[in-house]
Amino acid sequence: MKNTKTVFKFFSIPQYRQEEEFLSNMSEKGWKFSRATLPGFYHFEKTEPGQVTYRLDYNQEGISNKDEYIQMFSDCGWEYVCDFVGYSYFRKAGVAGKEKDEIFCDDESRLDMMKRVFRGKIIPLITIFLLVIIPQLFTNTLGYSGGGKVQHIFAYTFLGLALLYIVIFMTTAVHFYKFEKQVSGDSLEIRLKYVGIFAFIAVLIVGIAGFFWSSYYSIYRVTENENGYVVDAERLNTSVEKEYDLKKGDTIVFHISEFERGKIHMSVRKNGKKPIFFGDFYNTGYHSVEIQKSGHYEIEISGNKTSGNIEVTIK
């Protein structure tokens, strides 16, 4: 039988209580926690099953003065296990629940620890969120950055990241709210503060959904004239199809008179047949197609976040 075991587990930043419980449960099953590695692997060694209380502290000053920090805990009967992403792990034999099995003896110092977690982990996350994730989401949805599949992958990657961040922000806010309510009572001031925080998070979610919704929303105008039509697109994500009865010798002229971004896909086909003309275009210019067989033709112009002006003339 193997003597070591690795378990992958994700805990959001403020879920250190759940983490402590998880490590204690593993001890009861005879697995002694030895260390943790990124992104969330917990390594265990086989041992006798027993009751062990685990506690997490977050103190960057303690980590930089490690000897002295660990000494204080070991004087008080706590064995130091390891550090992982800023948290320090301690354990003590015995069942949790008694006062002496806590590494904090008052709510003020518990709140101080949460504030250290907030400063050390949540504020950097908020900074990355506002300076990287939101601008990236914006350029990859509403803006244009290369277009096509790559931009799609980017947009969804950053959407995934944004949702993960929002989950972390929400769990943190809930955690702080519960704790503050417990420490200082359910005051109007605290309620208002958290209503504000949750409203802000809701605005973020709506905003991100708005980015995606409007990036798929096309803004364009088709104007017909005597000899054809004009597609004037601010953002074209769909396809514009027109049908004409054409005779042998007719010529279709596509004139891309303005081109800003995206791509312009154009094709001409006889009903149900392979196209006689098609291609993706990225510049202004003229393209013409001469009809060899009379019949019913379909002209298609489609785009991908395209901004430009295309005149179609039939001669």
Place this chain on the structure above:
Amino acid sequence: MDAHIKKVYVPMTETGFYILLSLREPNHGYGIVRKVKEMTDGEIVLAPGTMYGSLSKMEKDGLIKFVCEQEKRKIYLITELGSEVLNVEMKRIERLYKNMQEVR
């Protein structure tokens, strides 16, 4: 005493009070834990996370100062500002006690 010190330390937590009371003589964290346990007949056992956090916070705020290190244990002593804060606290507690006695 500036506004920040007043806001954070007046009134003070029991932990904070006992730390300042103990540090009128040089001592390290665990020394304070033992002393407080003795003073309160084992009723108050200060926990290491609380102790470590409070000591570094008080040192940063200038209520206590680092003296030397002995066997990986930092020894601290109360400063003038610390004594001032402790005196304010003592007066507050005396008044509490006096008022309590009157209604008893």
